[in-house]
Amino acid sequence: MSSEYRTGREGEFTYRGHTLDELQEMSLDEVAELLPARQRRTIQRGLSVQQEKLRERAREAGEQETANDPIRTHLRDMPVLPEFVDLTFEVYTGQSFERVRVEPEMIGHYLGEFQLTRTSVEHGQAGIGATRSSKFVPLK
Template sequence: MSSEYQIGHEGEFTYRGHTLDELQEMTLEEVAELLPARQRRTIERGLSVDHEKLLEKARDAEEEQTANNPIRTHLRDMPIVPEMVGLTFAVHNGQSFERVKVEPEMLGHYLGEFQLTRTSVEHGQAGIGATRSSKFVPLK
């Protein structure tokens, strides 16, 4: 799999040949042409009203303000665009809001990809009466 973003020889981030500053100056439609197919299609078909509101909040927010007060959202299917880089979002994982700081390398992904909804299950010992064989477990 080829990398769509690179850190140049001068240490500068580029996404498909464009620096972050160039990407932030582009319109949403111009950025959409650079994104992977699924995210491009989401933007070309038109963002929902809720997605537009979230994008407006991101445009109005200042980086230092969102570090202390993250932008809360349930929109896990929001594509990450250059205007969101540097901001902190509180993304809902089905149970609680968890912080996600958007880095330049996250461009072209969805917000929900960085906040997992499932946790690993760690089973304990079976209790007495749980199965027929547990009848013979010695009590401590």
């Protein structure tokens, strides 16, 4: 894993006073103590079978630094852990899989936060069968 991320006062990425390398060497329970309450509770109650499988696949992908194949998942509720940094996931949005490259700043969030499931609505002109009043478009 590369530690070329520069943020913070000293120029090195830190999460609650710990560098990325320190976070990656911590156990899951030690990392859980640093996470926000909702993510900490998820880990303390125990990750689901699917979440453990995803974590194992991420660990294997992290060891193979040559392969950049994205990890496909439906688990939008998986907390981003320090071992996921620099990996690429394909998160399911309900219609398709969208790529998410995990950065250190994403630690403590959920994978689903980085791919929206709803698109923003952009209204155009009134369609066929619209009423007369809804067809009115003011001239500029």
